[in-house]
Amino acid sequence: MGKKAPGSLVSDADIENFWRDGVVCLRGVIPQSWRDSVAEAVEDWLSSPDCLDFTAYGTDMARAAGAEVLIDAGTRRGRFYSGTDHWTSRQAFRDLATRSPLAEIAARLLKSNKVNLYEDSILVKEPGTLEKTAFHQDIAYFHAEGAQICTTWMPLDPVTVETGALKFIRGSHRWKARYRPNFFITELPMPDTEGEAVPDFHKDRRNHEILSFVTEPGDITVHHARTIHGADGNASTDIRRRAVSVRYCGDDARYRFRKGVPRKPHHDQVAEGDVMDHPDCPVVWPLS
Numbered sequence: 001m002g003k004k005a006p007g008s009l010v011s012d013a014d015i016e017n018f019w020r021d022g023v024v025c026l027r028g029v030i031p032q033s034w035r036d037s038v039a040e041a042v043e044d045w046l047s048s049p050d051c052l053d054f055t056a057y058g059t060d061m062a063r064a065a066g067a068e069v070l071i072d073a074g075t076r077r078g079r080f081y082s083g084t085d086h087w088t089s090r091q092a093f094r095d096l097a098t099r100s101p102l103a104e105i106a107a108r109l110l111k112s113n114k115v116n117l118y119e120d121s122i123l124v125k126e127p128g129t130l131e132k133t134a135f136h137q138d139i140a141y142f143h144a145e146g147a148q149i150c151t152t153w154m155p156l157d158p159v160t161v162e163t164g165a166l167k168f169i170r171g172s173h174r175w176k177a178r179y180r181p182n183f184f185i186t187e188l189p190m191p192d193t194e195g196e197a198v199p200d201f202h203k204d205r206r207n208h209e210i211l212s213f214v215t216e217p218g219d220i221t222v223h224h225a226r227t228i229h230g231a232d233g234n235a236s237t238d239i240r241r242r243a244v245s246v247r248y249c250g251d252d253a254r255y256r257f258r259k260g261v262p263r264k265p266h267h268d269q270v271a272e273g274d275v276m277d278h279p280d281c282p283v284v285w286p287l288s
Contacts, residue, residue, distance in 0.1 A: 009101055010108040018109045018150075022173035022227035025213040026105065026220050030154055034100050035217050038244055039156045041092035042122055046081060050089075054082040054184065078129030078234060080185070084121045085264070087246075088280070093120055097246045102152045102220070103285035109222055110148040112250030115285045116276040118144060119264075125164050125234040125241040131185045135169070135201045135230035138247065140181040140193070142225065143257050143267055144276065148250025149225035156242040159215045163241045164234045166221060169201060170209040173224035181261060192260035201230065248284070249276045 009029045018024040045051055086093040096102065097117050107115045125131075138151050159165050179198045180189035187200050201208065213221055223229060225247070234241050255274045257267065266280035277283060 008108065009105055015109055015111065018222060018224070021168070021170050021211060023168040023170075023211060023221060023223040023229075024109065025215065026222065028218045029101055029105065029220060030218050031101075032218070034096060035154075035156060037092045038096050038154070039242070041086075041090055042124065042156065042242055042244065045083070045086065045090070045122060046124065050083065051081055052083045054080045078126040079124075080126075080129050080131050080233075081124040082122060082184075084119050086122060087117065087120050093244070096120070096154075096244065098282070098284045098287070102154070102246050103248065105220070105222065106150055106152060106246075106248035107250070107285045110150055110248070110250040112148045112252075114283050115248040115250055116253065116281050117284045118142060118149070118247040118249050118276070118281060120244060120246045123241075123243045123245060125231075127234055127236050127238055127240060129164070129234040129241075131233050132202060133164070133166075133231040134182050134184055134187045135167075135198050135228050136182055136184065137172075137179050137198070137226055137228055138223075139225040140179055140195065140258070141261055142247070143255055143261065143263060144225075144249055144253050145256035146249065146253035148252050149248070150250075151223050151225060151245050151247045153221045153223070153243055153245050155215050155219065156217055156244070157240050158217070159213075159241055159243070161212060161214070161232070162234075163236050163239050164231045165212045165214060166223075166229050166231050167201075168211045168221075168223055169228040170211050172208075172228040173226040175226070175228075179228070190260055194259050198228065201228065202232075249281070 014024050087097045178195040180193040180195040253276050
């Protein structure tokens, strides 16, 4: 393994693996204090009116768009909860995105002089959640373009294949095809979006290598925004799969508005081709 610089959480080998495979797993890089703070904030969010039951929301949206949804309320056991941009209203998520090791890790992996925070998300699959996360590219949902964009994924529970570990299509960040966003619980593309439909790699894995990582709290995965990834449901009966993602943009990222994709409030204040700097897309590394 390549050497790490003194005090660094990222080695030369980690950087090489990230750019070769489109994803890297870093072990034991998030201290307990950060995990405890975020876990408490996730539990607070789950009991709040802001919490979105994605199993219900995604099903309704997919059906409205004409998708066949195979899992209905009568057969559903667990729940898949998800939401974005918690950093704008909850201090624990703001601190995680701006002051934890995540921002510097992203900068090192992206080989970027600075990074902007794009968004965060909470992803909770309770035990018995049948819904798979459809394979998708994160960049398809972003109003941003560039080679230096990534997603950090921080688990708060032990994660195995049984509980819904992420699956990454190795090297897919280098593919020329651009894919449409979908509704996560179905491969059906979102209406009025552009690009190709993402293949169902849950069923068709020919000629593609899938990478997946068993992780413990303290570990993270970081994947390129163009890396295609998905996940199975949580088939366990007693183990949760709580995780928080934070997405970052590097030096070469610029605003690019994608047809059919919901915009964030501040997008009305920026123009296509602008650098990402904005109070709602702040520079978080290096901190002044």
